Amino acid sequence: MVSGVQMQYYKVCKRKLWLFSKGIAMEDEHERVIEGKILHERAYPRLEDREILVDDAFKLDALDGEYIREVKLSSKMSEADRFQMLYYLYELKKRGVQKKGLISYTKERKTEEIELTEKDEVAIEKAIKEIYAIVHSASPPKLKKLPYCTKCAYYEFCFALEGDD
C-alpha cells in the first residue's frame, strides 16, 4: 500500500521516493522537516478527528465535515501536495467515502480546495503503478539536479561525491 508521503515524493523526486521507501530516511535532522512536524502537531486544535490512520496505511491530518485537511509549510510543491490529497480522496472513495480536500498554506494565508475528478482518478491509478515499479527496482533512479535539490533533506546524501583529482 502506497502512503501519502510516497505519493508526494513521487511528484517531487523519484529518487527521493526510492530512497525513502528503502528506509534510507534523511528527514529527522532536517530543520524544515522538524518545522513541518511541529506545524502538523499544532494544526487544528479545535478539531477532534485528527491523525486518522486508515487501514494501517496512510494517515489523514484531520477530518472536518465534508473535508479532509492538510497543512503545509509552503506552496512551493503545491502540485505534489495536490497529488497527495487526491490520493487520499481516491482511497477514501474506494472505501465508499466521498470527501473533498483542503490544503492550508498557513504562513501564506492561502487555502486550496481539492476535488477528485475522473481524470484525477486515472492519474492517481497510473501514479500508484509507477510508484510500485520505482520502489521495486534494484537501485535508485540516477541523480538528476533539480532546482530545489539544495533545499532537500537528501541533498548531502545525493551530492556526497568525490571530484576529479
Place this chain on the structure above:
Amino acid sequence: MLRDHYIFSNGRLKRKDNTLYFFDEEENKKSLPVHQTDNLYVFGEIDLNSSLLNLLSQHDVHLHVFNYYGFYAGTFCPRNKKVSGFTVVQQSAHYLDLEKRLYMAKAFLQSAVHHMLRNIRRYKEKTEQYVQVIEEEAKKMDSATTVQELMGIEGRIRQHYYQSFNAILKQDFIFEKRTKQPPQDPLNALISFGNSLCYTAVLSEIYKTQLDPTISFLHEPSTKRFSLCLDLAEIFKPLIVDVVIISCINNRIITQKHFDFLDGMVLLNEEGKKRFIKEWDEKLSTTVQHRKLKRKVSYRYFIRLECYKLIKHFIGDEPYKPLKAWW
C-alpha cells in the same frame, strides 16, 4: 548546532525535569544543553540512572565511556531509528563477495595512504626517504588478492610512516615501534588516545545513517568491536588524529609533563587529555569548501559524507571513491 561535551571530573550526571545536570564531587551544579548535544564523553567516574538514559535517548545523545586509563569502554546508544533492512543486506553482500570486499578494503587503504603521504610531504626535505618507501610499498596494494595480504602491506606502510615522525617532531618524542594496550611511550600514548577518539567520532556518525557498524571489509567483522568504525577510521586517523598529534607536539601544547608513567605503561594525564581534546574538537569543527556540495563542510561532517558514499555504493547508486583530501 550539535556539540560534543567532555566530562573529566567525578560526580553525578542527572536528569532534572527535562534538563541535564552535572554535579561534581563538591556538589557544584552545571547544566548541559541536551538539545544541542550530540555526544557525551565521560572520562571521570560518574553515577547515573535510567531516567537520565531515557532523556539521552529522547534527544539521540550518545554517551561514550572511557576507563581510568582513557581507553574506550563502551557507548550507550539510543534505540536505533534508522533501519533499512535493504541497505544492511546489500552491505553484507559486499562483504560476502571477495572481489567486492577487496574493492572496499583497497579503497580505505588508498585513502589512508594518500592522507599519510599528505602529512609527511609537508616536511619534504626531512621525510623524502620515507615517502619513497611508502610509495613503493603502496604500489603492491593493487595486486593484492587477499585481505590478509593488504593488512600486511598496511602494517609495513604504517611502520615507515610512524618512523618518519622522528624526523618531523620538534620535541623529544621518539617512535620506536607501535605499542598498544598499554602504550609504552608518550607518542604511542597520544596515538592510542587520538585513535580512540576517532573511533567514537566515526561510530557516532555511522549511527546517524543506515549502515550496520558490525559489517566491515578491511577489518574482519568481529564480535568485540564495531569493525566498520575501524575501516572508516583508517581514512580519518591520518587526516585528523595524526595532524593534531604533530601540531600538539610541535607547538609544545603537549610536552613530556602531560604524561603519567606507571610501570612500563605511559598515559596522557588529565591536563594532557584536555589539551588534546581541545585541539581535536577544533580540528573536527574546522570547515573546508566541498567541491561537489558547494558548501562548507566540517571535518566531522566529512565522516558522515563518507558513510553516505558507502550506502550509495552498497545500493548500486554510485561506485565508492574514498575521500582524498584535495585542499
